[in-house]
Amino acid sequence: MIIAIDGPAASGKGTLGKRLAHHYGYRHLDTGVIYRAVAKALLDLGADLTDEALAVAVASELDPEKFGNPALKTQEVGDAASVVSAIPRVREVLLNFQRRFAEDPPGAVLDGRDIGTVICPHADVKIFVVADARVRARRRTLEALGRGEVADEAAVLADIIRRDERDQNRPIAPLKPATDAYLLDNSNLDIEGGVRAAIDIVEAVRAGRQRV
Numbered sequence: 305m306i307i308a309i310d311g312p313a314a315s316g317k318g319t320l321g322k323r324l325a326h327h328y329g330y331r332h333l334d335t336g337v338i339y340r341a342v343a344k345a346l347l348d349l350g351a352d353l354t355d356e357a358l359a360v361a362v363a364s365e366l367d368p369e370k371f372g373n374p375a376l377k378t379q380e381v382g383d384a385a386s387v388v389s390a391i392p393r394v395r396e397v398l399l400n401f402q403r404r405f406a407e408d409p410p411g412a413v414l415d416g417r418d419i420g421t422v423i424c425p426h427a428d429v430k431i432f433v434v435a436d437a438r439v440r441a442r443r444r445t446l447e448a449l450g451r452g453e454v455a456d457e458a459a460v461l462a463d464i465i466r467r468d469e470r471d472q473n474r475p476i477a478p479l480k481p482a483t484d485a486y487l488l489d490n491s492n493l494d495i496e497g498g499v500r501a502a503i504d505i506v507e508a509v510r511a512g513r514q515r516v
């Protein structure tokens with residue numbers, strides 16, 4: 305089974321993806337880290353984020369072993385990721401890695417922006433996670449403070465809004481729910497509540513399938 309989770313910045317996709325994968329014994333891929341890794345490499349080189357040839361070269365040589373690097377989590381890298389992710393050839397280079405990950409047994413949960421629409425249009429279950437932007441900014445700020453970083457909630461909110469707009473309005477693989485995605489608003493749910501709601505969606509889809 306493939307579970308596709310998409311949604312805007314800091315909506316809880318990664319947290320939910322990890323928990324669902326654990327629940328079902330599947331593998332989990334946070335696809336945002338892939339774009340963050342490309343962006344971080346360009347930032348480290350002091351390169352122009354719109355340098356297509358360099359971005360493609362970097363994307364072709366990514367080492368998945370480094371996807372856990374905590375330096376990928378910063379606001380600066382997230383913002384840069386949303387610039388490089390709008391380059392069509394960068395997305396093209398990264399497509400096969402994501403599809404292979406999705407198709408390997410026993411099952412996979414992928415989260416990102418275009419999993420249900422582009423990477424896995426035939427996913428068994430698609431969930432589009434949303435939450436009020438202010439709630440997301442509060443959570444992301446607390447997360448950064450928890451890592452010992454300096455974080456200003458108003459700046460985090462502005463970053464989230466700017467990034468969502470860029471991701472929604474790009475011509476390639478824009479952030480949007482697949483037509484067959486289930487909407488999950490976790491603004492008023494804690495993590496456990498969100499996980500339960502998502503499991504209910506997955507189970508309802510499975511039960512519906514068994515009846516057919």
Ligand SMILES: Nc1ncnc2c1ncn2[C@@H]1O[C@H](COP(=O)(O)OP(=O)(O)O)[C@@H](O)[C@H]1O
Pocket residue numbers: 311312313314315316317318319320443444446447490493494495496498
């Ligand atoms: N339902 C929830 N209630 C409260 N906090 C949440 C919830 N879901 C996620 N979080 C927290 O919000 C922050 C962003 O979640 P994350 O999973 O990293 O989002 P995304 O992968 O969409 O960027 C994290 O600090 C996470 O612990």
Ligand SMILES: Nc1ccn([C@@H]2O[C@H](COP(=O)(O)OP(=O)(O)O)[C@@H](O)[C@H]2O)c(=O)n1
Pocket residue numbers: 312313314315335336337339340382385386387389390415416417418419467471
């Ligand atoms: N499948 C994906 C995942 C991320 N991205 C891009 O990568 C950026 C960082 O993604 P992320 O999921 O790590 O961001 P957060 O929601 O964790 O803040 C996004 O703003 C998108 O521009 C994408 O284009 N497609």
